Amino acid sequence: MSLQSAQRRHIEAILQYVESDSGLAFPGQALIGRSWKRCLNDYGLDPSRPREARIVTHQILREHQDSVDEFLNVARAGVEQLHSQITGMGYVLLLTDHRGITVQFLGDKRHDRRLRQAGLYLGADWNEQYAGTCAVGTCIEEKLPLTCHRVDHFDATHISLTCTAAPITDPQGNLLGVLDISALDSPNARHSQNFAMQLTQLYARMIEDAYFRRRFNNSLIFRCDPSRELVQINAQCLFAIDGQGVVIAANTNARRLLNQAKTGAGERPGPLLADVFDCEMSDIWTIPYDNKDQVRAFQVRRSGETLFASLIEPRHVPASPSDSAHEREKAVPALDGLADDDPVMRRTLSLAKRFRNREVGLLILGETGTGKEILAKAIHDSSLRASKSFIAVNCAAIPESLIESELFGYAAGAFTGARPKGMSGLIQQAHGGTLFLDEIGDMPLQLQTRLLRVLAEGEVFPLGADKPLKVDCRIIAATHQDIAGLVEAGKFRADLYYRLNGAILRLPPLRQRADKQFVIRSVLRHLIATRLLPEIRIRADAMSAMLACPWPGNIRQLANALTFAEATSDGVEVTANDLPEECLEGPVPASRPSCDAPDTAATRADADAELLEAALQRTQWNVSAVARELGVSRPTLYRRMRQEGLVSPNRR
Numbered sequence: 001m002s003l004q005s006a007q008r009r010h011i012e013a014i015l016q017y018v019e020s021d022s023g024l025a026f027p028g029q030a031l032i033g034r035s036w037k038r039c040l041n042d043y044g045l046d047p048s049r050p051r052e053a054r055i056v057t058h059q060i061l062r063e064h065q066d067s068v069d070e071f072l073n074v075a076r077a078g079v080e081q082l083h084s085q086i087t088g089m090g091y092v093l094l095l096t097d098h099r100g101i102t103v104q105f106l107g108d109k110r111h112d113r114r115l116r117q118a119g120l121y122l123g124a125d126w127n128e129q130y131a132g133t134c135a136v137g138t139c140i141e142e143k144l145p146l147t148c149h150r151v152d153h154f155d156a157t158h159i160s161l162t163c164t165a166a167p168i169t170d171p172q173g174n175l176l177g178v179l180d181i182s183a184l185d186s187p188n189a190r191h192s193q194n195f196a197m198q199l200t201q202l203y204a205r206m207i208e209d210a211y212f213r214r215r216f217n218n219s220l221i222f223r224c225d226p227s228r229e230l231v232q233i234n235a236q237c238l239f240a241i242d243g244q245g246v247v248i249a250a251n252t253n254a255r256r257l258l259n260q261a262k263t264g265a266g267e268r269p270g271p272l273l274a275d276v277f278d279c280e281m282s283d284i285w286t287i288p289y290d291n292k293d294q295v296r297a298f299q300v301r302r303s304g305e306t307l308f309a310s311l312i313e314p315r316h317v318p319a320s321p322s323d324s325a326h327e328r329e330k331a332v333p334a335l336d337g338l339a340d341d342d343p344v345m346r347r348t349l350s351l352a353k354r355f356r357n358r359e360v361g362l363l364i365l366g367e368t369g370t371g372k373e374i375l376a377k378a379i380h381d382s383s384l385r386a387s388k389s390f391i392a393v394n395c396a397a398i399p400e401s402l403i404e405s406e407l408f409g410y411a412a413g414a415f416t417g418a419r420p421k422g423m424s425g426l427i428q429q430a431h432g433g434t435l436f437l438d439e440i441g442d443m444p445l446q447l448q449t450r451l452l453r454v455l456a457e458g459e460v461f462p463l464g465a466d467k468p469l470k471v472d473c474r475i476i477a478a479t480h481q482d483i484a485g486l487v488e489a490g491k492f493r494a495d496l497y498y499r500l501n502g503a504i505l506r507l508p509p510l511r512q513r514a515d516k517q518f519v520i521r522s523v524l525r526h527l528i529a530t531r532l533l534p535e536i537r538i539r540a541d542a543m544s545a546m547l548a549c550p551w552p553g554n555i556r557q558l559a560n561a562l563t564f565a566e567a568t569s570d571g572v573e574v575t576a577n578d579l580p581e582e583c584l585e586g587p588v589p590a591s592r593p594s595c596d597a598p599d600t601a602a603t604r605a606d607a608d609a610e611l612l613e614a615a616l617q618r619t620q621w622n623v624s625a626v627a628r629e630l631g632v633s634r635p636t637l638y639r640r641m642r643q644e645g646l647v648s649p650n651r652r
Helices: 003-020 030-042 058-067 069-089 109-118 135-142 190-215 252-260 281-285 343-355 372-381 400-408 445-457 483-488 494-500 516-529 540-548 554-568 602-618 623-630 634-644
Strands: 091-097 102-106 146-149 162-169 175-183 220-225 237-241 247-250 296-299 306-312 362-365 390-394 434-438 474-479 503-506
Touching (some): 003 030, 030 135, 030 146, 058 102, 135 162, 146 190, 162 190, 190 237, 190 252, 237 252, 247 252, 343 372, 343 503, 362 372, 400 445, 445 494, 483 494, 516 554, 540 554, 602 623, 602 634
Parallel strands (some): 362 474, 434 474
Antiparallel strands (some): 091 102, 162 175, 220 237, 237 247
16 A cells, blocks of 8 residues: 555544544544544644644754753653663654653654654654644643554654653652654554553653652652562652651652542642551651661552552751761761762762771872862861861972972071071971872882881971971872882882872772762852852753763863853853863754864865855854854854854954
């Protein structure tokens, strides 16, 4: 059967079904039939007159993305993970807001033209009132997951598509958005999409629960699941509760339990969690203490179903005295604020807490820019030496001819040009406090011997002095080099190495940190607090770009990038277009003129130059506006302008 014949039969089937007003005449899903009726009777759509895909403008898309910025930020990881699962099976992925506008899209650029024609594209409007029966629009109307398979679509031009969508709701049950996976071509059998349905629902729930956790990270969260082994990993039900056990909010599965117990989650005051389960509130509060695995079994009051539950306590609640008998278990704000949930950093900070008041050497290892001095300062500030000086020395920055006098000081008249009264060295200045020796691997061998004496004897011998001076300072050293390799090569003293590394603290590079978003926000807060930057915020697209950046320069490069972005932004919000070019990854979308791709021919280069100049003239040389229109960063646009010799009339 030709495509035209199949489309004609599809149009006739829709009209016949709606005119018959009988569910029995329609062999598919009842909700598809309800949608067909809405399309004809409520929206006045004509199946014989298909509509082109509606792609909203860049400005309107940005407004939709801005309105769901927090949701997009949370959903990013789940969307990318799902896409990695389906990309080899011919699917593309759409995430829409609650109005049906595609605010995130991941697909195969090789099929860009066909995808755009079908509306499987960023900015596509899949509202049922415009697009007719479709997975996204009908999911919004029905508030249910569904597959809109081939001839289920109202638009006859979509009968080769298969689309599966699942709703994502906020903690109060309001629609946040729709997660959809679609394919341009698919088998005829509807059951071929059963796995797609399961996968889409799974990731929609994961995103929904991650958003729930984000919204209520300062509340107690009661989570429960039919499996004791999975409850702390992938619990089906989440309840946010206050200090009296009143339910503040619940995820989709938990709201079903509330409805079964007839304790509507929206009531004020809300239901007690003990109304849902056959228990006392004391049974809930003691979950973390009475059970070795911190899990307890509960029965649902009405159904008798057994569920296993655990508690997630808010992060801001301090440990009780009985929980903090050991020093390593205490909260240490100066150190705790350096990381969020990165496992390597947790280990490092745990060691730092244990050794902050021990008189042993600490050796911090990490790439350049990972924050070695910041960690050393935090150790000092949280130690018993906090009231004394913290002296930082970069051994690689001081000329070799001066490092000895800088470190050890000198007596009066020690050498030509010396100060008449001599000078206290940095080691003496750190008396009672902490001396931080950064890039210790660059210290000359002869000075390593003298430093060893300071560590062994607790005294320093200034240049030209006739007697040593007693000194009491804690030495923390750091390097980005393989210092053990330097010892083997004879370039670093083994005895000094073993004096310094009473404990080794490792700092992971920024690209490997699991808490990268926390680091980005912390660096921004620090820059604002120290008045190096004004009050700005990072939009979701900029955050996504920064999370994808490999950051070879680590935190130092991150701080520079934020400073650059603030300088190039138009207001208080940093977007991806404001970031340095090295922070941006991925090709420019094929639907936009490319300013980033290498020129392949002189004629193409001339054409691109003309397009670029025309865009600049049309916007009165507003570089920011042109960068947004072309989908490139402003540094990229400025580079291309220089290449083409394009100069704003205002600068001539």
